[in-house]
Amino acid sequence: MAVIKYSRQRKAIKDFLMTRKDHPTAETVYLNVRKTYPNISLGTVYRNLTLLSDMGEIQKLHFKDGLDHFDADTRPHNHFLCTECGAVLDIDFQSDNDFHLDEQANSVFDGKITGHITYFQGICPDCCINSV
Amino acid sequence: MAVIKYSRQRKAIKDFLMTRKDHPTAETVYLNVRKTYPNISLGTVYRNLTLLSDMGEIQKLHFKDGLDHFDADTRPHNHFLCTECGAVLDIDFQSDNDFHLDEQANSVFDGKITGHITYFQGICPDCCINSV
DNA sequence: CTTTTTGCAAAACCTTTGCACAACC
DNA sequence: GGTTGTGCAAAGGTTTTGCAAAAAG
Numbered sequence: 001m002a003v004i005k006y007s008r009q010r011k012a013i014k015d016f017l018m019t020r021k022d023h024p025t026a027e028t029v030y031l032n033v034r035k036t037y038p039n040i041s042l043g044t045v046y047r048n049l050t051l052l053s054d055m056g057e058i059q060k061l062h063f064k065d066g067l068d069h070f071d072a073d074t075r076p077h078n079h080f081l082c083t084e085c086g087a088v089l090d091i092d093f094q095s096d097n098d099f100h101l102d103e104q105a106n107s108v109f110d111g112k113i114t115g116h117i118t119y120f121q122g123i124c125p126d127c128c129i130n131s132v
Numbered sequence: 133m134a135v136i137k138y139s140r141q142r143k144a145i146k147d148f149l150m151t152r153k154d155h156p157t158a159e160t161v162y163l164n165v166r167k168t169y170p171n172i173s174l175g176t177v178y179r180n181l182t183l184l185s186d187m188g189e190i191q192k193l194h195f196k197d198g199l200d201h202f203d204a205d206t207r208p209h210n211h212f213l214c215t216e217c218g219a220v221l222d223i224d225f226q227s228d229n230d231f232h233l234d235e236q237a238n239s240v241f242d243g244k245i246t247g248h249i250t251y252f253q254g255i256c257p258d259c260c261i262n263s264v
Numbered sequence: 265c266t267t268t269t270t271g272c273a274a275a276a277c278c279t280t281t282g283c284a285c286a287a288c289c
Numbered sequence: 290g291g292t293t294g295t296g297c298a299a300a301g302g303t304t305t306t307g308c309a310a311a312a313a314g
Binding site for chain 2: 062063064068078080093097101102110113114115117121124
């Protein structure tokens with residue numbers, strides 16, 4: 001597997017992912033891409049999600065629900081997890097301190113720190129409305 | 133399941149977890165507790181880890197390896213994941229900004245943020261030494 | 265005695281993999 | 290034609306669950 005050819009299935013998977021701001025699971029990707037390619041298999045979805053992730057075109061994320069979630073936004077950004085409904089959302093917010101955080105952590109850690117991700121938790125907008 | 137009755141197995145599981153600064157998987161807990169209770173089953177380990185976690189006595193964590201990891205330290209603290217060997221370590225370090233981070237995030241987020249965890253990644257002390 | 269917990273084994277679950285065939289260049 | 294990708298189905302590994310027996314109070 002030296003040269004990577006961009007199959008339509010792979011393109012469809014990435015295209016779908018780019019339309020979403022939440023972070024769908026493989027299952028969700030599968031169900032949606034199947035609208036366009038009814039014969040696509042779950043295995044193919046997994047293979048391509050892993051491949052895209054290895055190529056750095058998407059991010060593979062792990063949350064408490066134990067499932068893999070996928071994100072087409074590969075820029076460093078923070079995530080939010082709703083403790084009510086399990087939704088995973090982006091947070092478009094970088095603390096001023098974010099840039100210095102790795103250095104600060106390095107100064108108290110014997111190994112070498114190359115990056116970090118912050119996960120916020122709480123109640124998402126939808127659940128806030130519904131719980132009033 | 134209203135009243136929670138004491139069990140030695142549950143105590144052994146928590147005791148073991150408190151001796152560890154890394155964040156063992158259920159499998160590791162199982163192998164170690166079995167030294168004391170050779171007949172304990174994996175199912176019991178899982179049940180108790182989930183129960184302890186629900187009671188807030190331990191934390192259940194999810195990492196990229198896809199496995200559940202457990203941590204007897206429930207204070208808010210940050211974690212480090214080694215990209216070489218997969219080790220998960222605590223980082224005893226709180227940024228000055230940590231305390232304000234939730235407020236800052238709340239100001240740009242429609243929902244309600246109640247907390248956060250930062251995951252650092254990089255190369256752990258052991259792997260640094262071995263890769264020289 | 266009643267309720268909870270255990271051990272065992274089976275089931276459920278998500279993800280990966282092997283293989284023959286199809287698609288691509 | 291040779292390589293890469295797919296679909297299908299089976300296998301893999303982790304976690305959960307049903308049930309009868311044991312432990313706890």
